[in-house]
Amino acid sequence: MYFSSDKRLYRAIKNMFGYYPGNIHLYKLAFRHKSSTTKKINGVRLNNERLEYLGDAILSAVIADYLFKSFPYKNEGFLTEMRSKIVSRASLNKLSQKLGLQHLIRAGADPSSKAKSAGGDAFEALVGAIYLDKGYDFTRKIIIKRIVNIHFDIEQLIASEISYKSKLNEWAQKEKRNILFRVEEEIGEKHKKQYLIAVEIDDEIISRAQDFSIKGAENLAAEKAWNIMQERKE
Numbered sequence: 001m002y003f004s005s006d007k008r009l010y011r012a013i014k015n016m017f018g019y020y021p022g023n024i025h026l027y028k029l030a031f032r033h034k035s036s037t038t039k040k041i042n043g044v045r046l047n048n049e050r051l052e053y054l055g056d057a058i059l060s061a062v063i064a065d066y067l068f069k070s071f072p073y074k075n076e077g078f079l080t081e082m083r084s085k086i087v088s089r090a091s092l093n094k095l096s097q098k099l100g101l102q103h104l105i106r107a108g109a110d111p112s113s114k115a116k117s118a119g120g121d122a123f124e125a126l127v128g129a130i131y132l133d134k135g136y137d138f139t140r141k142i143i144i145k146r147i148v149n150i151h152f153d154i155e156q157l158i159a160s161e162i163s164y165k166s167k168l169n170e171w172a173q174k175e176k177r178n179i180l181f182r183v184e185e186e187i188g189e190k191h192k193k194q195y196l197i198a199v200e201i202d203d204e205i206i207s208r209a210q211d212f213s214i215k216g217a218e219n220l221a222a223e224k225a226w227n228i229m230q231e232r233k234e
Contacts, residue, residue, distance in 0.1 A: 009104065016099055017146050022133050026051070030125035033107035033118060048125035055128030056087075058136070062143045063087055070154075080216035084164075085157045086148070089227045092120030095151055101126070117227060164222035168199070171229070178202050181218050199225040 006024050009031075013021050021027050034047040063086050067079050085091065096102065096119030105122050131139045148154075165181070172179040178201070185196040187210065196210040197217040207224035211217035 012100075012104055017130075017142050019134075019142075021129075026129040026133050027126070028106075030055075030129040031101070031104045031106055031122055033105055033122070035107050048122060051125035051128035051132075052121050053128070054131065055124035055126065058131045058139060059087055059124060059127045059143065062140045063148075065140070066144055066148065076213055077215060080211060080213060081219070082157060084216070084219055084223065085160065086152060088164075088223055089117055089120050092123050093117060095147070096120055096123045098151060099123070117231065163219065164226050165218050168222045168226050168229075171226075172201065181221070183214065184208065197221045201225065201229070 006028070009024060009027055010020055013019070013027060029046065030048050030051050032047045034045070034049055060083065063083050064079070067074075067082050071079065071082075101119050101122050105118060107118070127139065127143065130142060134142075169179060171177075180200040182198045182200060183195055184198045187194045187196060194210045194212050195214045195217045196208060197214065197220075198205050199207045199221045206228055207221050209217050209220035209224060211220055
């Protein structure tokens with residue numbers, strides 16, 4: 001016998017993705033915002049942050065694979081920018097609104113639970129839950145068939161331009177803030193090398209990101225910094 005809240009979540013997953021969850025507890029955890037953490041198990045706080053971390057990695061890998069196979073003649077810079085457009089925080093926040101995830105999130109009174117990023121965070125955690133419940137191949141099919149094919153216009157994304165580095169630089173100039181993009185570390189060797197970029201604003205490190213190109217890492221770090229500064233402003 002399921003609690004009414006569990007039945008509601010079962011139906012919501014079925015309506016969104018066409019299947020019923022196996023381990024409902026994973027999905028409940030995916031929608032538990034850190035502000036509603038109530039207990040710890042072995043020192044680990046029970047909220048969706050760990051699932052968010054996992055889902056972010058799975059989502060990025062699936063989208064990278066999808067773009068690599070869909071655009072066999074496009075260079076790394078194009079693929080990096082397209083991936084950024086799809087998995088950007090702004091994009092995932094809009095997606096979570098379209099899916100209605102805000103109605104499933106369990107949150108406390110912490111103001112951070114009302115932040116725009118809460119929806120995108122929950123979506124990434126949901127991807128992590130699907131992966132743990134059903135495996136990688138199943139998750140990949142869900143992301144491509146139920147998310148990318150339905151909710152993203154790839155041609156429109158190709159035509160659109162998103163340079164968070166430019167947006168951040170324009171904002172810094174307008175606000176008379178000092179901004180610096182710094183290569184902190186080079187990870188790996190030759191064709192497997194990745195660059196870790198830090199964004200500093202007025203000597204404070206705001207964000208870090210890594211990618212296989214400096215340009216890609218800069219834009220990913222800039223996007224993180226942009227969203228952080230927007231939330232601070234709110």
